[in-house]
Amino acid sequence: GAGVSQSPSNKVTEKGKDVELRCDPISGHTALYWYRQRLGQGLEFLIYFQGNSAPDKSGLPSDRFSAERTGESVSTLTIQRTQQEDSAVYLCASSKDGNQPQHFGDGTRLSIL
Amino acid sequence: QKEVEQDPGPLSVPEGAIVSLNCTYSNSAFQYFMWYRQYSRKGPELLMYTYSSGNKEDGRFTAQVDKSSKYISLFIRDSQPSDSATYLCAMTSLMDSSYKLIFGSGTRLLVRP
Numbered sequence: 001g002a003g004v005s006q007s008p009s010n011k012v013t014e015k016g017k018d019v020e021l022r023c024d025p026i027s028g029h030t031a032l033y034w035y036r037q038r039l040g041q042g043l044e045f046l047i048y049f050q051g052n053s054a055p056d057k058s059g060l061p062s063d064r065f066s067a068e069r070t071g072e073s074v075s076t077l078t079i080q081r082t083q084q085e086d087s088a089v090y091l092c093a094s095s096k097d098g099n100q101p102q103h104f105g106d107g108t109r110l111s112i113l
Numbered sequence: 114q115k116e117v118e119q120d121p122g123p124l125s126v127p128e129g130a131i132v133s134l135n136c137t138y139s140n141s142a143f144q145y146f147m148w149y150r151q152y153s154r155k156g157p158e159l160l161m162y163t164y165s166s167g168n169k170e171d172g173r174f175t176a177q178v179d180k181s182s183k184y185i186s187l188f189i190r191d192s193q194p195s196d197s198a199t200y201l202c203a204m205t206s207l208m209d210s211s212y213k214l215i216f217g218s219g220t221r222l223l224v225r226p
Contacts, residue, residue, distance in 0.1 A: 004156070031212070033213065033214075035214075035216075040121070040218070041218050041219075042117075042119070042201060042216035042217050042218040042219055043157070043201070043203075043214070043216040044216075045213040045214065045215070048211040048212075048213055055210065055211060056210070056211035056213060059213070091156055091157070095212075098210070098211060098212040099145075099207065099212050101147065101159050101162050102159070102214060103159060104149075104156035104157045104158070104159075105156050106154070106155050106156040107156050109154075
């Protein structure tokens, strides 16, 4: 079956622009997570969705970051007024339920010029 | 101090060697432990997960957890060049309702033919 799908795989944009990243979780997975991975570092948690609600947004680094999930399926992560420090790989993971193993997509590699 | 510490390596071993990868952690509430493998420009791939102290074996891989020492290990037997990747440990507290994963920074492994 299909795994977690993320698009675009690469995104290059100018500082100050808005970007939107998309995640298609594994079908039937109710829990969805966004993480960020900076060069040479481990993953940092950003936000957790259970269904369409986001009970844990504690990892979002600033109010420029927001995310939504619709239809208990696709999620989008939006970064407004991008800064150079936003350059990273943004990874999405899903699981059957929160306490089940998380499965990751290949990420969106974001570069801010 | 980071919640999860992991030696970044790189760790270089000859083909066929036994590899030992380790993480230490500071939060005694962590109860659920995972190892992921990440190839370059790919997302993390789940290798092993366990809830309890002791050993769990799956093929060439053995995960070991020592909660009293706050120390986890992944052993790879008969290592192959295809095992060359970055290995990430991750953990969460089952009391965290989001089950967000806290990651080590990863250990780069190179298996020489």
